[in-house]
Amino acid sequence: MTGKLDGKVAIVTGAGSGMGRAIAHRYAAEGANVIVADLNADAARSVADEIGESAIPVPVDVRNQSQVQAMVDAAVSAFGGLDILVNNAGVGKIIPFLDTTEADWNFMFDVNCKGLLWCSQAAARVMIDQGRGGKIVNLASQAGRRGEALVLAYCASKACVISMNQSIALALAPHRINVNAIAPGSVDTPFWDEVARQFAHLLNMEIGEPKRTFTKSIPLGRIEQPEDVAGAAVFLASADSDYITQQCLNVDGGNWPG
Numbered sequence: 600m601t602g603k604l605d606g607k608v609a610i611v612t613g614a615g616s617g618m619g620r621a622i623a624h625r626y627a628a629e630g631a632n633v634i635v636a637d638l639n640a641d642a643a644r645s646v647a648d649e650i651g652e653s654a655i656p657v658p659v660d661v662r663n664q665s666q667v668q669a670m671v672d673a674a675v676s677a678f679g680g681l682d683i684l685v686n687n688a689g690v691g692k693i694i695p696f697l698d699t700t701e702a703d704w705n706f707m708f709d710v711n712c713k714g715l716l717w718c719s720q721a722a723a724r725v726m727i728d729q730g731r732g733g734k735i736v737n738l739a740s741q742a743g744r745r746g747e748a749l750v751l752a753y754c755a756s757k758a759c760v761i762s763m764n765q766s767i768a769l770a771l772a773p774h775r776i777n778v779n780a781i782a783p784g785s786v787d788t789p790f791w792d793e794v795a796r797q798f799a800h801l802l803n804m805e806i807g808e809p810k811r812t813f814t815k816s817i818p819l820g821r822i823e824q825p826e827d828v829a830g831a832a833v834f835l836a837s838a839d840s841d842y843i844t845q846q847c848l849n850v851d852g853g854n855w856p857g
């Protein structure tokens with residue numbers, strides 16, 4: 600059976616957990632060789648072990664340019680090139696507007712935006728030199744589509760991801776490198792568990808209440824799973840999306856109207 604990503608080489612950042620893990624699994628199932636990159640070296644190793652010989656774990660902090668370069672070098676030396684980068688590593692924190700500190704702001708922008716820039720630059724240089732095009736998939740969020748009183752810095756960082764997605768797409772279009780984003784809703788991962796706990800604390804709710812309330816507002820009527828995002832990530836990394844660039848695709852159960 601042939602896969603949609605047969606023979607391709609992919610890097611997935613933040614692949615030790617949640618959506619990154621699900622995307623790494625799907626890419627390998629579609630025939631790609633995958634670099635499972637994560638700040639948490641143990642998590643990266645365990646996901647690479649789950650996948651098998653087509654995956655290699657690489658510890659990386661996406662904020663650190665030399666570590667990011669080493670991650671890209673690892674893909675080229677292990678698998679002979681690079682075709683796909685998924686900028687999935689991300690962090691978030693629920694903090695009221697008036698309590699947001701410089702440290703909070705820097706933490707979210709450093710990982711979600713600066714890290715995305717370093718990874719995209721390092722990957723694009725290899726893809727341009729190879730001359731065979733490429734795909735970059737960025738994890739944005741519904742949070743980047745609107746503001747929220749308790750989520751200022753995270754919302755702003757994901758709006759920045761949507762903007763960077765457009766600029767990088769325009770810069771790389773002449774090289775046949777497609778750059779697109781995915782905007783999930785609230786996805787059932789350790790990230791959303793922690794965010795829901797912080798919401799419950801700030802809003803004086805019982806711990807499970809934010810998830811229950813949010814799930815009721817989703818037109819498709821269930822909480823989003825990491826695998827719901829993996830299908831879109833395969834599409835945006837495959838030849839099926841060769842004429843699509845600069846887009847941000849909502850994968851959110853119909854939550855966002857536009």
Ligand SMILES: NC(=O)c1ccc[n+]([C@@H]2O[C@H](COP(=O)([O-])OP(=O)(O)OC[C@H]3O[C@@H](n4cnc5c(N)ncnc54)[C@H](O)[C@@H]3O)[C@@H](O)[C@H]2O)c1
Pocket residue numbers: 612613614615616617618619636637638639642659660661662686687688689690691710714738739740741782783784785786787788789790791
């Ligand atoms: N879960 C949600 O509800 C949701 C919704 C919309 C968008 N997102 C975005 O999707 C992406 C994945 O989220 P998730 O829910 O799977 O999160 P997760 O917390 O389950 O996984 C994120 C992974 O990123 C890694 N990571 C964090 N900082 C890093 C760094 N500096 N360098 C390298 N790796 C780092 C973590 O170790 C972790 O393994 C993030 O960008 C997040 O902002 C999440």
